[in-house]
Amino acid sequence: MAPAKIVIIGGGFAGVECARALERRLRPEEAFVQLVSPDAGLLYLPLLPQVASGALNPRSVSVPLRRVLRRTEVVPGMAVGVEPGTRRVVVRRTSGYETALEYDQLVLAPGSITRIMDVPGLQEHGFGMKTLAEAMYLRDHVLRQLDVAALRGGLDEDRERLNFVTIGAGYAGTETAAVLNKVCRAAAGRFFPEVEAGMVRWHLVTHGDRIMPELGEKLGAEAKRILAERGIELITGASAAEVTANGVKLTNGRFIPSRTVLWTAGVAPSPLAAHLGAETEKGRIIARTDLSVPGLPGVWAMGDAAAVPDMADGQDRVCAPTAQHAMRQGRHLAKNLIATLHGAQPEPYRHPDLGMVVDLGGRDALARPLGIGLRGVPAQFVARGYHLMALRTIVARARVAFDWTVHGLGGDDFLRIGYGDHKVHTIGGFEQSGCYLPADEVPRVVKALAEPE
Structure with missing residues (x-):
């Protein structure tokens, strides 16, 4: 049998964790995995404020996807349309042209954009x-x-x-x-x-x-x-x-x-959710407890763009759009996808909230690990320890720890690069939030791309 074609949309926490788990548990002859992402790196969003403050260098919080993914084909570009009927995804490549990827199993983890x-x-x-x-x-x-x-x-x-x-x-x-x-x-x-x-x-x-x-x-x-x-x-x-x-x-x-x-x-789910014809809740794709999408065989959803029932909460709510849930959903979805390929039954996702950490700079921090309230230096220790463990590579952890040490000892140089000297769009331009195809245009584009030249 030909290997199953698995397409993962999104190079964030959820998508990368899913791809890594699939690589570890599936042989090459079992599945061909593609991950579509507009960026070449996995950005650790919780540390962005510290990049803005100068405490961390930009490279320290972004891990190259090809460093953490060995067998997954990284497709640089934006997934701008999905047509479940023909099982194709329209990808706008970084070079500007569009292509259509076929899939047997589609994993939607496009994340979120700033809610404007x-x-x-x-x-x-x-x-x-x-x-x-x-x-x-x-x-x-x-x-x-x-x-x-x-x-x-x-x-x-x-x-x-x-x-x-x-x-x-x-x-x-x-x-x-x-x-x-x-x-x-x-x-x-x-x-x-x-x-x-x-x-x-x-x-x-x-x-x-x-x-x-x-x-x-x-x-x-x-x-x-x-x-x-x-x-x-x-x-x-x-x-x-x-x-x-x-x-x-x-x-x-x-x-x-x-x-x-x-x-x-606040943030809003990726506009890609509207292309599926699936039910949504506040823009998020409604998923079952096993992360599959009702009514769409072979389609799964997780992360910020999915409304996944929170089985550990017990209050009939969906999982919060946090990095904590995204990483664990990624690993769990990979497990369920492999079970499906092997003819086994997928299991419901369940993960208790481990708490939150807040770094306010200097010695000021707040943390609530496992419901225990901490402040000051103990909270800072917990916050920074959590961030270091959540980074995906030893190199990234070393860079962040080194940056924190140097900044703590030497302070800031208040160096300006010069970005503000040029006219650049601030929200929509950086996040490309207006680039998605209208949902009714996707079939036409797929048909045009499928026709031989």
Whole structure:
């Protein structure tokens, strides 16, 4: 028999873990595995704020896919359409042309993109924190504001440049605001004598009245206290109503002059989910407990783009879109896929939440491993230990540990690369969120690609 054709869409935690498990447990003659990913590396998203702060080098948080996958064919490109009827995936290659991949088993793990609300000016003037390029660009932009403000222009212009606003107080928003505020205040006065630390103002805006509610009330209150001590203003019960080149108007009517508005108000599943014709929940593909997609034989879904029942929660909820679930779902899906190929019964996915960690920079950290609340140095030890273990290679762990050590001993150089000197789209451009084919166009493209030249 010919080897089964397995196509995995997505080079994130879920997709890579699935491919690695398939490589270990299937012989080459049993299956031919392809992984479609627009990037050549597995990005460790939880450490992006530390790339933005300069504590970690960009290479340290991205592992080359070809270093961790030995027999899987890595297909560089974006999966922009799926047609389950003919079992084909349309891939837009990095060279620009499109091709169609046939599959016997399709694994959907396309992840998520930044949820861009219908806020005037957000696309043009907002910054995201979802890709390595965005983290590096944001760091460059923030340091550029200090550079320009050091020239002491007009009072209004300096206020705009030294006011920074983060919309969304989840993990990404809170960590990024905390570490970049620390960078700005460390640079002001010492490296930029013309800029006093008190001139730098960070604002963290959230719809609710709590930040990172998964931490619980006590640790959430501790996070608020740390942010307040650092001079970060928490604005509750509001969001962005309009973003301009010179500031942001909030839904409570307040206007904050700023040249830097970071948007971290949630994520949305990949638009690829709409092509299947499967049922969705808030845009996420509804999957069975064994990660298969109802009504679509040979199709599986996991990670941020899938609504997988949380069997360990016991409250009729779906698994949270976290790296923790994505990695474990990847390994479990591989196990179920192999069982299916061998004629065995797949098993339901069940994984208890092991807790969350938050690194606020320096010695400030919060952690809730197995429901135990930690803060300060013990929490920092747990947080960094967890991140090191979650990285996929020994080389990546060594690089991150080395970066942390050097940064802790030598501090930041506040070096600006120059990204902010060029016109670049901030959210949609980096994440290519508008490149997907309309669902009704997929059959036409598949037919055209299938026709001989």
